[in-house]
Amino acid sequence: xxxxxxxxxxxxATRLNDSDGKSVGPPNLxxxxxxxxxxxxxxxxxxxxxxxxxxxxxxxLIYKNLEAGAINESRFGIGDLFAEATLxxxxxxxxxxxxxxVHMPTGESDKPTSAGLGYWTPMLTAGATWYLDAEKTWSxxxxxxxxxxxxxxxxxxxxxxxxxxxxxxxxxxxxxxxVGVVGYYQLQVTEDSGSGAAAARDTVASVGPExxxxxxxxxxxxxxxxxxxxxxxxxxxxxxxxxTLTKRL
Numbered sequence: 001x002x003x004x005x006x007x008x009x010x011x012x013a014t015r016l017n018d019s020d021g022k023s024v025g026p027p028n029l030x031x032x033x034x035x036x037x038x039x040x041x042x043x044x045x046x047x048x049x050x051x052x053x054x055x056x057x058x059x060x061l062i063y064k065n066l067e068a069g070a071i072n073e074s075r076f077g078i079g080d081l082f083a084e085a086t087l088x089x090x091x092x093x094x095x096x097x098x099x100x101x102v103h104m105p106t107g108e109s110d111k112p113t114s115a116g117l118g119y120w121t122p123m124l125t126a127g128a129t130w131y132l133d134a135e136k137t138w139s140x141x142x143x144x145x146x147x148x149x150x151x152x153x154x155x156x157x158x159x160x161x162x163x164x165x166x167x168x169x170x171x172x173x174x175x176x177x178x179v180g181v182v183g184y185y186q187l188q189v190t191e192d193s194g195s196g197a198a199a200a201r202d203t204v205a206s207v208g209p210e211x212x213x214x215x216x217x218x219x220x221x222x223x224x225x226x227x228x229x230x231x232x233x234x235x236x237x238x239x240x241x242x243x244t245l246t247k248r249l
Contacts, residue, residue, distance in 0.1 A: 003041040006245045007058075010034045013238025016068075019200055021233050030067040031236055035060045035079065043088065051087035051098075058082050062107070062115035077115035079107040084125070093136075099125040103147075110154050119159065120150045137172040139180075146189075157194035160201060163187050168210065176214045182225055183207040188234075202235035219248035 011033040016025030039058035046053045060079035066072075084101025101123050107116020127143035143166045149159040163186070170180030188201035210225035227240040 001043060002249045003043075004247045004249065005039040005041060007035070007037040007039065007060075008243040008245075009037075010241045011238055013236035015237050017232045017235065017237050019234050021231060021237075023237075025236075026069045028067055028069070029236075030065075031238070032065045034063045037061070037079075043086075048087060051089045051096075054086040054088060056084055056086065059106075060115070064113035064115070066113050071112065073111070073113050075111060075113035075115070077108055079115040080104055080117055081106045084123070086125075093131045093134075095129040097125075097127050099123075101125065105153065109152070117152070118154050119152045122148045139168075139170045139172075141168045141170070142166070151194065155194070155196070157192055157197045160188045160190040160192050163189050170210070170212075176216065178210075178212040178214075180210050181207065182210045183227065198234075200234040203231070203233045204229055204235060204237070205231045206240065208240075221246040 011031075013031045014025075014029055015023040016029055018024045037058045037060035039056055041054065041056040043052055043054040059081050061076070062079045063074070063076045065074040081104045082101060083104075084099045086097055086099040088095070088097040090096075103117070103121040103123065105116055105118050105120060108114045109116040109118025123145055125143065125145045127141070129139050129141040132138040132140060145164045147162045147164070149161055151158045164184060165186075166182070166184045168180050168182040170178050172178050183206050185205045187203050191201060192198055206227040206229040208225060208227040210223065212221065212223040214221050223242075223244040223246075225240075225242045227242070229237045229239060231237075
């Protein structure tokens with residue numbers, strides 16, 4: 001079917017860490033990010049290798065505010081367009097999916113608070129949910145992504161490739177409410193390259209609760225999660241708040 005999904009994500013950090021995970025940022029560091037990303041998803045009835053073919057795309061609207069040393073600036077703008085194709089399978093106790101997509105540098109990228117990143121990023125995705133009991137009240141899920149970053153058009157530096165793992169353990173309390181614990185882990189796999197590129201690779205990991213509510217008659221779904229980054233190296237360390245709204249048309 002056809003779905004409309006709306007992501008609302010806020011990220012706040014007040015520290016910058018070194019390679020040992022110790023704070024090295026300026027004492028007045030305050031970084032805030034808010035993104036709203038409408039996403040259109042179409043899962044067709046066509047099958048390839050037994051999996052249902054799907055396509056989706058999103059275009060985020062992003063607000064950034066950064067205070068660090070002498071820097072104090074805010075900016076709002078349209079971010080980078082993302083589109084992908086997917087295959088999904090649904091055997092008895094599993095949901096499985098793979099995808100191939102690309103982030104396109106459609107947003108401005110010349111400032112620290114610009115909405116765009118300024119480079120193309122092809123991305124491969126694979127994910128699975130395992131329902132641990134026959135009634136499907138317990139679920140364990142994992143979603144992995146690998147990003148192949150290209151040269152940034154303003155700095156001419158190529159950011160290192162990145163691997164991300166998102167995971168979750170959930171319990172259905174009744175037919176409409178799920179609760180669980182979720183998290184993510186991201187590792188910069190290769191070093192940045194180009195004149196002036198940093199040699200250090202960044203890593204981050206988080207954990208937190210999630211609550212999801214379904215409204216079956218309206219075919220409407222709401223999910224909220226809070227994620228605390230308990231480990232970060234060579235990057236900012238903060239916390240993420242996420243509200244996701246999904247409507248099946």
